Amino acid sequence: MITEMKNDRNYVLCYTREPQEDIIYANKLAYSMHLAYSADGERYEALNHNSGVLFAKATDNENGTMNAKSLKSPYLFQLADGKFGVVAIRTEHDGQPDEQSKGSVLLFTSADLLQYNEVGLIDLKGDTYVKDVACLYDATSGTYIIHWTDENGNSYRNVLADLFSLSGASAPEQAEALAHDSVSASIEGIVPRNAISVSAEIGQRLVCRLTVPTNVAMKVPEQVTAASAEELNAIRATAVYSDGTTAAKSIKWQAAEVNWNVPGTYRVSGTVHQDRYSFPTMEHRADPNIAKWNGKYYFIATNDADHNQTLYIRVSDSISGLVHAEESLILDTKTYNPIKGLLWAPELHTIEGSLYIFHAATTGEFFYEESHVMKLREGGNPTVAADWSEPMRVVKQDGSYLCEAGKVISLDMTVIQLNGECYAAWSERQFLPVDIGAWIYIAKLDPKEPWRLISDPVLLSKPDYGWANNHTFVDEGPFAIIRDNKLFLTFSSAAVDATYCVGLLTVDTNVDLLDPRSWTKGNYPLLTSRSVPGEFGTGHNSYVTDEDGVLWNVYHGRPGVEAPRCSGLRRVHFDIDGYPVLDLTEDKDLNPALTAVTIEVVVK
Template identity: 35%
Template sequence: MVAQENGAQANAGEAPRVVCYTRTKVATKLGNALHLGYSEDGRHYVALNNDACVMALRKVDNEPGLTEEQKIPGVMKTLTAPYLFRMKEGGFGVVALRTDQNGISDVSATGSFLFIKSRDLVHYEPEQLCRLPVSEMLEAVSCEYDEAVGKYRVRWMIKGKVFQSHTADFLRFSPVKAVPKLDGVQEKITGNQRNFLNACFGNSLALTVEEGKYLKNKLGRIVNVGVLPLEMSVPVSPSVISDIRKKRATLLYSDGSRAEKRVIWNEEDLKSLTSATSGTYAVRGKIFQYSFNYPVSMSNCADPNILYYQGKYYMVSTYEVEWNRIPIRCSDTLDGLTDANHRWKEAVLIQGEGPHWAPELHVIGSRLYMLLAIIKGDKGVQAYMMQLKENGDPMKPEDWSTPIRVVKSDGSPIYTDGKTEGLSLDMTYIEDGGKSYVCWSDRKKCFVNGKDVDPGPVLRIATVDPKEPWKLTSTPSVIGSEAYSWSFCIRPLQLAEGPFVLESKDDNIYMVYSGGGVTGGNYEVGMLTARKGSNLLDPASWSNSPRPWMNNGSPVSQVGPGHNSFVRDEYGDLYNVYHSGHRPRHTSVCPVHFRFDGSPVIDMAPYEEVNPNLQQVEMRVRLISPSK
């Protein structure tokens, strides 16, 4: 937590408040975006979304003045000088100034400001560029609803002078007049390494208790705050110990959510019950957590994937030491796969001349497949599959088929040549509503007047038949094409790679993807959502979050986390498997938690999952006579 220094605001009482800001000394695409901080009492603030943005601007690909070469990939835009206000009809508004990819005033937005609507400061409508009746660059902007006029009062600064106009629709503006100052007060808050690092603050806004609670619970860190009392009644029988071993603890979290966690019960206490008669007994236990040697679990393993299959855990990854081979690791336990525990055996599943990337293991139909990307000759990186023979051993290379090229419905490859047609990689498999799909990172070649124009990688999805999953049965569709500035790589080009679907408890499909780079601190994780049972081939079925869901430092001490997959262990608990770091990259694992509304938390730290002070538990066991 950090203390607010602005004296006037510090006396505002105990009402919750939200403050907006941007950040410097980070990549422009990350810092020049809307950030929010939250305060329970109007004095002490904490950064939301791990000090990462809550909304970044979309790429621009349809504005006047863009060339055809610019329209294909789109142009990255950023923002600065945000200002929060309330909409008359309810909800919130944000005004800001648009900047270019370098954080410099955007010449194409001369005389303009950005207007963004949000119902709750978590979800945002597409931004609108509002043209004022002026022809100079704005230096700052504010907006408030003017009850006396019945319109919104927009004020802006040009060359140190402040002007004002009114608008009802942010399209038409009244005549401009000079005024003494902008609305609002720029906040001053002390930052640290975890909160408001190199922040440039805008104004703050009072919230209702319910608004503040929702904002904090959706964008704040979620931590374990309690454990429900443990008790159970079981009949005296030979199975009493096995019945107790199955008992889980219900953990309570700061957002009101709950999670059932395994408990390792004290063996001495259990043994004492083998000869016990009816009565009440205390059994001690410890809430279970895997030993993943956080934050680095498996070294030199990028693009990791773990599958629990036929009683064992199998892990495949891009091998950072030698890219031309795919190792496979096997263990009886999930944490046995880690370097430190070393309860695993390993084999080289495939080795070739060119790089082999991003393998994933999936059971499709009744067979085990490995989806992977391979560079063969001058064809560029393309998607392949390998099939395990019936009753085969996943650890034996000879039990796998040779790589099968993924093809379209007519039998031709997705792309024949990477130099002239395109690239396909990072393929994953999805099932929903009785249908099977594959989704992958796609980089289709585009040419304008004979010039090669790189559109950047996007995600494509198509249906497949589980009997022949390497053959597409529909025309591929692009999803999540509205790239946000945080997802752009250095060139700058939009980047979407490593898609993978998380099994959720609610009615949504959550698909993670990674962007912002390939390694290092700019690599972050985004989220696409769709309703279960919807037409997943329809781009309109998917919603792309304008904020990263996992970012640099959100898993503590980790740089550039991403390229996720998820594994459900033998007990039904879900874990996020991802890599972090620069070259080399390493694999880490963390638990997946579900917030109060069913949305996933994919960057929970061990001490947030289970409060160390609450890990030791005691259960009241009532043994009942079988005759009762």
């Protein structure tokens, strides 16, 4: 638990980590900037599960491929305007010297130490590799001074009148050797750098955003007037969390002694309740999706049990009922000639009153995997295979197929409906002439024929951060949450192993979704193998709202590093800034010591 803040100033320590086994905490993860917090400048506690919050971006090649990069020796400092800067040494992905960064250091800026902007490489005008670096603002001269040490142990200083003029540094001058204040912290794998003082407001926000909140209080009305058990059951408890956020909870009331036909005042006890699901919830089911249709809930997922050769669907009156519901086969690789295998990532979406399944399938080998759409006939039963249309390949607005078969694949298509418009977002990977990795695109969709795009695809994200290109360059599995004038598009990255993780794109709901400049990409993942003990490679999320209005994260993960993919469910919380929290586990979400409540019921 983070130490309570009592001072007007708090302290933030930046650091990197020593790499661990490749599948656990590889170089691409360890060589990033991490943050720790302290209320007194002495006792530091890791933020964000002791995982990185700032990663160097990959560089682009002319053929579309990328060169993964990492960073070492980050140095955190304050800018003249009170915001923050970070200088760091950019390296190759494995921490080795980066030829493109020789004689330069990488500059980032941030307003809050949560979201960062990579400005670029500052040319220090030295033909040697930088081994250590620091930067300070000199208020007397109004300039920034960069101190650095080269690979031979020589120390220099450069002066910049304008920090953002990347080529505007003065010639390097010989200087005294760099000396950092010693900072010690008992944090696993820590390679400490420097600590700075920040306002209590900044410190509090970092703690609230980069730690998992816990349930600390429960509020219910002292008295309620009700005429029936149904009216009483509509009363919700308000769970209060350590960061000041709240969430509504249902209550199971023991109201047997209330005579609803006799006016009076009754004291009623109750137990705060929330559904909870042990992990794994459904074994050998990946890329899971739950949707509500005509008052019932349906579950569909990639079937790892038969190597992705079939799609089964489950139905129940409640989400919890899906866990043990029977499965009905609705698609296999024998019914339709073009569908030969690799049935991946099915999603149920209702568009203009009709139900569709978006999924990927191949006409032959892996390199022919393409997005398809199936439509439920009017009045049809989603659990009956014959009531679904033959899968249709997604086409562009000119009628041609979305991807060139055998060269580019498409998969993980989802639907976003906003402001009367319908959009598709999906992952696309070019393999020929070179493999450039999987990128996420968005386009408008024809709601009458939702297998047809009606705008050109627009690139939203490519795997340019180390956590996204860990083992392979992949961004995939987009799915939207729309809440409070924000659209959150979570997506999954890295290899589909224990390094799999969840990133976040954010956009305001009143802007053009097809303008990539409107979107903000988070610097660090929301969910990783470090987030929840015993869950590895968590990702490929979708979301569903239950009958109580609770939003659930439907995801897959592995109960062990080498274990099979399995589905899980966890409530989605929202932090102090309204951003989704995907790692609030049941033990922190609902404190058992706070679930017993009472209320005074007035029957009139």
